[in-house]
Amino acid sequence: MKKKSLKAFSLVELLIALSIFAVVSIAIYSTFNSGFKVLHKVKDIDLAQQSFIFKVERLAKELRQATHLRKLLLTGAKTSVSFGGIVDDQPSRVTYYFDKSSQNFIRQADHLADIITDEKKIDPELKSKGAVFLKKVNEIKFAYLYRDLKKNIYAWAEEWKEDFLPLAIQVTISTDKQNYVTTIFLPTA
Numbered sequence: 001m002k003k004k005s006l007k008a009f010s011l012v013e014l015l016i017a018l019s020i021f022a023v024v025s026i027a028i029y030s031t032f033n034s035g036f037k038v039l040h041k042v043k044d045i046d047l048a049q050q051s052f053i054f055k056v057e058r059l060a061k062e063l064r065q066a067t068h069l070r071k072l073l074l075t076g077a078k079t080s081v082s083f084g085g086i087v088d089d090q091p092s093r094v095t096y097y098f099d100k101s102s103q104n105f106i107r108q109a110d111h112l113a114d115i116i117t118d119e120k121k122i123d124p125e126l127k128s129k130g131a132v133f134l135k136k137v138n139e140i141k142f143a144y145l146y147r148d149l150k151k152n153i154y155a156w157a158e159e160w161k162e163d164f165l166p167l168a169i170q171v172t173i174s175t176d177k178q179n180y181v182t183t184i185f186l187p188t189a
Contacts, residue, residue, distance in 0.1 A: 052180065055134055056171065060184040062094055063169060073122065076160035081142050081169065087111065095126060096133065098140035105137045105173070106130040134173070141172040
């Protein structure tokens with residue numbers, strides 16, 4: 001009589017197959033898990049950069065807004081700029097400045113009614129409380145483009161106290177993660 005052989009897996013073969021399946025499963029899981037972590041990190045960085053760029057564009061928009069007061073109020077230094085604008089439907093002086101001690105870029109708006117002195121001059125002191133515009137900033141630099149008519153060249157100045165508007169204002173913002181430079185051209189009319 002012939003013995004019928006049964007075809008089946010032995011316990012050792014079954015354990016080896018399960019081990020191989022577990023190793024492959026762990027490798028696939030860690031690959032997908034790493035991919036999701038990278039995706040979330042990139043998404044968070046992208047949102048932070050979008051927020052940063054949005055705020056810088058807000059500054060640019062405010063600088064470009066033409067008011068009849070801007071020429072009188074535009075003054076600038078290496079780490080600050082003040083200009084005329086409309087805030088809460090009132091003519092105002094808007095000031096952006098870098099607070100080195102807190103490493104924050106501050107936006108402050110003073111209504112003209114609050115900063116005009118009895119002699120009908122504009123008080124250079126900032127009156128209202130500023131709000132943090134950008135946090136964790138290492139450095140801010142402003143530069144002012146003008147045309148030097150004597151030398152017939154375009155030049156950049158670190159300060160602006162002229163009675164005419166510059167052609168453009170360059171803003172450099174340095175953070176731990178990036179350096180951002182933009183040039184804001186002002187309307188001439």
